[in-house]
Amino acid sequence: MKNHEMICGIIKNPAAPADVLLRLLSDEASSYWETLAWRRLPDQVVDGIVTSPHVTLRVAFAQNKYASGDFRARLVNDPDPTVRAAVAIGPQWFRVPVDSLPEWAQRALLHDQDAQVRSRAEENLPPSRALAALALDADPQRRRAACRAWEYLDAEERRLLLVDAASSVRGDAAKEASIHDADATDLYLQFTDDVPVQRAQVLMRAELHPATARRLAETGDKHERAAMAGNPTVALDTARLLADDPEHTVRLQFASRPDLTEAQRAEIDYHVSESDRLSAVPWVLDSTGVERLRRCAASANTLLRRSAACNRHLPQDAIDLLGRDDDFPVRILLCENQSTVDSEVVLDTFSRWTGPLSSMLLDHPNFPRVGLARRFGDSPEPLQRYLATHDPEAPAELLLRLSHDSDLRFRRAVASHPNLPYGRMTELLGDQDSQTSIRAAANPALPLPLMHQLLDSSGIPRLTC
Structure with missing residues (x-):
């Protein structure tokens, strides 16, 4: 048995109780604190972390994606500004929604005595009333931060930010106001000559004066022309100037307008290939109109269908339609964004997707785990046999057989399955493959006394009363 693998596995073991995890707060386990502080934790362990004398532990917990905002807020008054700054930044995990800090905690961070903590809060806190309260602050950087909370500002606060003495504040305010105010769009354009790509992203949603839209359509760079071609508030006659633009991205945006017929x-x-990685069309993402979304899902324009797949207001009949789409990225995006996709669509997409994010589909609420062992346990295809290891009801005999498969991924997969026979699970604790050993130690069927014994053998002290 290898100490490193034992500790890593137990930290990841979902069945590890508080008295086991509390042992890992000891100095002897310090090199594992970050991993420990990032997992789901019992309240007792959270108590141990937020009151720990070790800054490393407290900073790591501030980034825990599973911890509620109330739990993370317990560190808002931490004596170390490094910890408070980490709380202000918060968990930033790819495609993982995070619970917001309570408003009182946000206000505390925005008014922290340490300038670095205040700066991190201004940059990273989500739009809120606490952030909006900075609109009248003497510091222009803080007024810029308030612009991010535009929806929480009243009319007078917005007006003052748009005429602010600091050009940086006026620029940020104009950006936020541009979606409903053509004058603000003109103001925003004055401040963004050197950021064409970012500016085009704003222009895709902005309200524009007809003269401004026409000028950009006729003389703008390719990013601005694409924005004019796709922005639904731009008159169709103006956008038509771009129907034959030499840049394909411009023609594609024009072909994705809501005011065109399929003919x-x-x-x-224009064309969209399966390998093209394209941003979703803003007006489709923003749409709440069911009929409009149905038209997008039925469109011959692949980009419109991909964009519709990302919209959380998509009706079920459109979800079912896109589940049969010929474009594989449509089905990937559908599974990533829609919780009611048919289970067989999720399974087929997982089976075919070779990208690094495919494992995310294992957590889809409709991934059909139960029954996979019966369907695929004896398949000659390795990928299908691998699917069988994800069945929570997989029989012990099958798991035992797969644990001896020549394909290493089977040994790794079944090592953490709770139905694996106990004897084989303990054998895999000492497997020559480190990932297999870790997964065996992470097996939720690992008995509590054995967890403690493994920590004993790794030199992690037991708790004293």
């Missing part, structure tokens, strides 16, 4: 789209020279 009109078919007349435009």
